[in-house]
Amino acid sequence: MKGHVAPISIxxxxxxxxxxxxxxxxQVVYSAIKMMLGG
Structure with a gap:
């Protein structure tokens, strides 16, 4: 399937x-909240 590109709109x-x-x-906010609640 070389050269086959799936058309993706901008x-x-x-x-x-x-x-x-x-x-x-x-992910960052979730781990920060988990650290604040757990610590």
Missing amino acids: SGLHRWHLFIIFLAVF
Whole structure:
């Protein structure tokens, strides 16, 4: 399947990028809250 590229729209890619950023931020906030509550 060389040279076969799945057509991804710019808006879809942008949404996916925002989703990844949101996940990373959520992970940091979640672990910070866990440390504050646990410590």
